[in-house]
Amino acid sequence: MPKQIYDVLIVGSGHSGGMAAGVLTQKGLRVLMLNAGPVPDLEKDRVFKPTHELPYRGFGNPNAHLDHVFQANEFNANTWVNEKEVPYSHAPDAPYNWVRVRLLGGRSLFWARQSFRLSDFEFKAANYPGGAGDNWPISLADLDPYYSRVEQQFRVVGRKEGWPQFPDGNFTAGVEGTDSECQKRMTAVANKMGIPVSRMRAALGDNGLASSLNLSIPGALATGKLDIVPNAVVREVTVDKNTGRATGVHFLDRHTRREMHASARVVILAAGTLESTRLLLNSGIANSSGLIGHYLIDQLYGCTVVAAMPEARDGKANPALIGGGLFMPRFRNLGKDEKRNFRGGYCLPMGTGSTPDAKYFPEYGPALQKKLDSYAGACITGGIYGEVLPRYENHVRINKSQQDAWGIPTLHIEARYGENERNLCKDAADTMEELYKACGFEILVKSDKVNPPGYSIHELGTCRMGDDPKKSVLNKWNQSHDIKNLLVVDGSAFVTGGWQNPTMTILALSMRASEHLAEEMGKGNL
Amino acid sequence: MQRRRFVQAVTTAAAAAGTISAQQAPAPAKITTIAPEAAADPTVRFFTAAQFATLKSLSALLQPAANGRPGAIEAGAAEFLDFLIGASPKPRQTLYRSGLDHLDTESRRLFKKPFTEITADQADKILRPLLVPWTFDPPSNPHQRFLADVRADVRTATQNSKEMSQVAATANRRRRGPGGPAPYWLPIDPTR
């Protein structure tokens, strides 16, 4: 007999795992959380330092094994998963940026807190001629009450607009402030072009921190129902051969590599999209559909178009003239008759009042400095968050010839963007150029290129949900079709990715799945 | 060792340790230290003497001192890059080495002098064709790529230098952007 049998075992402690722990312990269930890394101490583990005191002057250690983590710098280099310790592979011509954190709290410690809902243009994409992908088994109406509670918990602020492609949230506060002349001009021109203009929506959290470490895990611990084991690297989900039910997991101690088994009535995977998938593939379970690992999605980040407001150049930039951001939510492929050479859409997040990067001027020395002085504070920067088509071919599989530091087989990731993404990016860059020109701005650089897949850190899919067990891995409650007491509550369940940063949706799905699970367990159905 | 003698030995060792720690009881005076840069000069170890001289001249052209702000020379950018590139993966080392060699070769071809001895106008004749407008992907020509990289690296090494931060502090301006103070994550205690 196992020493303890928990009601629920959760693998992972980020947004998705933290939310599940919060909900389930509040419902009175005994929960065990296993997390691969240590517990950070935000007071002791961080010290304020000027860049010149860092050993590499802010360049970072060139051998830090963070080759794919574009977001890494010398200040935060010690927080990301070391790619030598937990490697992964991809084809040389198809790079993939997989950005991971194994501290307790996962990536919730570092996210930028941009907070959006998906709309039915994404949940029911197949119902629209320009939709990017299949339908989810749920709609916005199903998720709306959960979004509302998550937004309240995370204290999301935003401006209500009433636009169907940009569903309003349960905002703690609106976005105040008067527009600069530049913002006003851009808004007027964009509206003329049929582009709506709003403001960024973001989670305030508590003191600027909106992580599981401060918003969900403390409450769960306070119930006395949550046990957390840090440094527990889960290797495999175990299943009873007779009943076909999940029984727990095998894990290795991060330091000693000692292996142990933890038992529970229900297993929840919340290890982050691709880690949960890796765990399922390594366990060889829950895959009667053959779809685990497929339909990997993320979001397009890039399409740099930078311009300058001539009136603000040469020291004339001031807050009344230029400054502040604009957020232009999706405006393509919303109409039934719209004909484009791509499906899906993108948003345009924009900033005004910045100084351009020196790399944009083919100059050096005093001439370069003259340019930088002239353009200081006068620039408008734009990029996109764009939709990626969910494709069967974009997938992950186990790389049997490579193992991580704990002897666990690693992932091979195969993801490529195609013609749809290229056409979408071209449209976005051309649209930004048209907008800037109509505003009377000077274009400094224009590119329709985007970063490699994964760069957005919004990897989604690979265990898509659906009503048909032959065409999906999970049901609409994030439960495995094959193993009812096994759930996956992170971004793996996504059917379409949308252009919206996904965390609010991950949190709402995890909350919904966990409440349903508690109800079913209460009824004795699991 | 017999059990009794073993216990005795352990007890004696423990008592000795206790004595030592008891002797340490009054807190020693706070030991202060300084950074190695405050006491010593960096040694150039990676580039050849000729390559390093070219890098130093180049860095002065790319990022001269201006308006009371230190330039690459004052900030020791070339010395720092010798260390950084020396610690970098091979492809980056090769890019730098061949990029510097190319500048010197061009200088000798065009002006019959090493790069370190030509005028700024002459250097411009070599550098200008290598400066290309920004594109999302770096230039495929290695010499153009080198110039794009070294231009950015010299700038960052200068901006992030102690010399620059001292100027900013003297000017009583709050440092923003590159070089300014930020929370640094220490390595997480490996035993935690």
Ligand SMILES: Cc1cc2nc3c(=O)[nH]c(=O)nc-3n(C[C@H](O)[C@H](O)[C@H](O)COP(=O)(O)OP(=O)(O)OC[C@H]3O[C@@H](n4cnc5c(N)ncnc54)[C@H](O)[C@@H]3O)c2cc1C
């Ligand atoms: C710099 C940055 C900026 C971002 N900005 C935004 C934004 O503005 N808006 C937005 O919506 N999203 C943003 N994101 C993405 C967002 O952080 C993620 O969508 C979200 O945090 C994912 O949560 P998760 O719980 O699914 O996964 P994670 O946070 O990755 O948590 C997974 C946890 O599982 C654990 N784990 C993994 N493998 C194992 C194993 N084998 N055994 C045991 N434990 C394991 C890890 O230790 C980790 O704690 C950003 C991310 C980053 C890094």
